[in-house]
Amino acid sequence: VESDKGSSSSTSRRFHVSPLYFGILATGTLAFLVATPWLLNPYWNAVIVTIMMYATLAEAWNIITGFVGYPAFGNVAFFGVGAYTVSVFTLQLDWPFLLSLLACFVVAALLCIVVGSPLLRTRGHYFAISTVALALALQQLTYLVPFLPTAGSGSVVLDPFDLPGVSEPNAAFFLMLFLLVVTVCFTYWVSKSRFGYGLKSIRADEHAAHTYGIPVHRFKISAWAVSAGLSGATGAVWATWVGAIDPVSAYDFQIAQLFCVIALIGGLGSVIGPLLGAVVIGLLSEFMRARFPDVHALVLGIIIMVGILLTPYGLVGLTRPENSFRARIHALKGSAWQ
Amino acid sequence: MQITINIFMNGGILGIVAAGFSLVYGVMNILNIAHGSFVMIGGFITFSIVTTWGWNPLFALPVAAAALFAFGFTFYRYVLVLLATTSIFMVFIFTFGLDMALENLGVLIWGATSHTVPSSFQGSHITIGDAVLPIGHLVVLVASWFLGGLLYWMMKHTKFGLAMQATALDADSARLSGVDVRFVCALTFGLSAALGGAAGSLLSIVQPISPRMGLEVIGLAFVTSVLGGLGNVPGALVAGLLLAAIQSLTTLWFNAQYAQLTPFLVLLVILVNRPQGLFGRKHFAEVQF
Numbered sequence: 001v002e003s004d005k006g007s008s009s010s011t012s013r014r015f016h017v018s019p020l021y022f023g024i025l026a027t028g029t030l031a032f033l034v035a036t037p038w039l040l041n042p043y044w045n046a047v048i049v050t051i052m053m054y055a056t057l058a059e060a061w062n063i064i065t066g067f068v069g070y071p072a073f074g075n076v077a078f079f080g081v082g083a084y085t086v087s088v089f090t091l092q093l094d095w096p097f098l099l100s101l102l103a104c105f106v107v108a109a110l111l112c113i114v115v116g117s118p119l120l121r122t123r124g125h126y127f128a129i130s131t132v133a134l135a136l137a138l139q140q141l142t143y144l145v146p147f148l149p150t151a152g153s154g155s156v157v158l159d160p161f162d163l164p165g166v167s168e169p170n171a172a173f174f175l176m177l178f179l180l181v182v183t184v185c186f187t188y189w190v191s192k193s194r195f196g197y198g199l200k201s202i203r204a205d206e207h208a209a210h211t212y213g214i215p216v217h218r219f220k221i222s223a224w225a226v227s228a229g230l231s232g233a234t235g236a237v238w239a240t241w242v243g244a245i246d247p248v249s250a251y252d253f254q255i256a257q258l259f260c261v262i263a264l265i266g267g268l269g270s271v272i273g274p275l276l277g278a279v280v281i282g283l284l285s286e287f288m289r290a291r292f293p294d295v296h297a298l299v300l301g302i303i304i305m306v307g308i309l310l311t312p313y314g315l316v317g318l319t320r321p322e323n324s325f326r327a328r329i330h331a332l333k334g335s336a337w338q
Numbered sequence: 339m340q341i342t343i344n345i346f347m348n349g350g351i352l353g354i355v356a357a358g359f360s361l362v363y364g365v366m367n368i369l370n371i372a373h374g375s376f377v378m379i380g381g382f383i384t385f386s387i388v389t390t391w392g393w394n395p396l397f398a399l400p401v402a403a404a405a406l407f408a409f410g411f412t413f414y415r416y417v418l419v420l421l422a423t424t425s426i427f428m429v430f431i432f433t434f435g436l437d438m439a440l441e442n443l444g445v446l447i448w449g450a451t452s453h454t455v456p457s458s459f460q461g462s463h464i465t466i467g468d469a470v471l472p473i474g475h476l477v478v479l480v481a482s483w484f485l486g487g488l489l490y491w492m493m494k495h496t497k498f499g500l501a502m503q504a505t506a507l508d509a510d511s512a513r514l515s516g517v518d519v520r521f522v523c524a525l526t527f528g529l530s531a532a533l534g535g536a537a538g539s540l541l542s543i544v545q546p547i548s549p550r551m552g553l554e555v556i557g558l559a560f561v562t563s564v565l566g567g568l569g570n571v572p573g574a575l576v577a578g579l580l581l582a583a584i585q586s587l588t589t590l591w592f593n594a595q596y597a598q599l600t601p602f603l604v605l606l607v608i609l610v611n612r613p614q615g616l617f618g619r620k621h622f623a624e625v626q627f
Binding site for chain 1: 367
């Protein structure tokens with residue numbers, strides 16, 4: 001989708017898709033996804049569930065990081081909280097799964113409101129570090145919480161999904177798809193609403209936004225709470241899907257960083273960016289894992305580095321001529337050390 | 339008493355790991371996630387030298403530091419310099435990519451299991467009252483304080499140290515005053531990597547090392563450098579001891595599981611109430627995308 005052809009490169013034209021094409025594309029993708037469980041084998045089903053999970057997490061992360069400009073690198077905290085909350089609700093309180101899912105959303109969002117309020121007083125790198133610290137603290141706390149089924153080791157074995165009329169692998173698929181659609185719709189609404197413009201003005205200049213009468217703190221905390229709630233619900237579906245969790249896998253730092261990478265490679269602050277990133281990085285990661293089992297992290301790491309060198313504004317940024325590959329390579333040559 | 343000594347000894351290493359991490363943040367505004375992997379590689383270079391040629395690990399330390407200095411300098415010189423104008427969070431994720439690659443490289447070369455460096459310090463110890471003070475820990479503590487002191491002296495009294503401080507305060511003014519900012523940045527990155535390598539070398543003397551230890555190390559480096567104030571090198575050295583003291587006291591009063599938790603709770607409290615660290619000047623990174 002490169003659009004710099006000589007004279008047009010001086011005008012900064014934004015890539016624009018007409019609503020009709022967008023509608024057709026979205027409907028087509030959705031139709032494909034709904035039919036997937038019957039079209040593809042279990043391996044590819046699992047890959048697509050994973051990609052949808054990363055897309056949801058990246059999109060939820062995008063709300064707080066892309067729109068508000070607060071880099072919550074430790075959002076995996078809420079993913080882990082969701083995973084453990086669902087175990088408490090389904091195993092110990094015997095709630096049906098869908099109700100537990102809702103409860104996970106609420107618990108993660110409430111936790112975010114309680115713990116997040118003081119954290120949102122920090123900014124920039126400090127905020128980034130404090131969210132990572134939150135994730136690490138919650139991970140360690142999991143070992144110490146007495147009411148979990150197996151206190152001490154912290155690992156829990158969960159019951160399978162109990163959705164009426166849907167079998168096990170398809171249940172994970174449709175729940176993940178549901179969460180993805182909800183998250184994307186919410187982010188789309190954010191990008192168009194007064195709320196979203198308020199968030200973007202906070203990103204641009206928080207003091208100015210405050211002066212203009214935007215309830216800065218309330219906006220920040222609501223955006224983050226929804227982001228946390230969606231991450232928590234994703235964690236709940238993931239936990240039930242994989243069947244057994246422990247603090248190391250539920251607060252996995254690799255997962256945490258991977259969805260940030262996905263959102264950044266795709267393009268922050270746009271609705272489509274994290275989805276694009278999830279498909280590209282998800283397929284790439286899966287391909288590497290299958291093709292080069294020993295060195296897939298090495299290759300993926302190098303791809304992340306090269307990707308950031310070539311597309312510092314994400315894949316979505318490529319649609320602007322001043323960020324195209326050719327312009328970027330030119331800029332890189334300029335900043336190289338001669 | 340015994341636990342206190344054992345963990346307190348690690349404070350020195352923690353201090354120089356955090357000092358290296360803090361240095362790069364202070365001068366270049368880069369949060370280097372790969373610093374933990376630098377520590378890991380330093381440890382494994384020591385391991386390879388000791389097992390191949392039977393050297394004393396302390397003699398392997400300069401080799402590890404030099405190797406990582408060369409890597410850090412070259413990496414900044416040819417790669418990171420290209421990212422000078424990119425948003426700080428892209429650079430953050432970039433170092434995460436580097437970390438992934440280095441960790442995988444470590445697993446490829448040395449295997450995924452943990453290794454213990456055989457050394458002459460093992461088994462020998464001094465007894466004070468009823469407490470046993472292993473020689474290895476003592477050597478490590480002295481060596482890390484020596485390195486910390488060397489770094490402090492260099493920052494205060496050499497031309498390079500002053501140029502580094504000038505760059506940290508205001509890169510543009512430093513450039514106007516005739517400082518070759520890019521060269522200073524490359525040297526700083528190399529120096530930070532060298533400190534990481536040296537820390538890894540020392541760490542390998544007192545505890546088993548594994549290619550996957552980078553993450554654990556970087557978690558503690560985060561806490562230590564924030565406690566001392568991000569970018570504040572002497573602060574980081576003191577905070578290393580402070581954090582180790584906090585951890586050992588928690589172990590003593592509660593249990594080892596709580597000692598894993600307290601650093602992060604301390605970090606959260608410090609960040610919210612005193613983001614410039616215990617000893618730091620006020621300094622905020624602005625968010626830019």
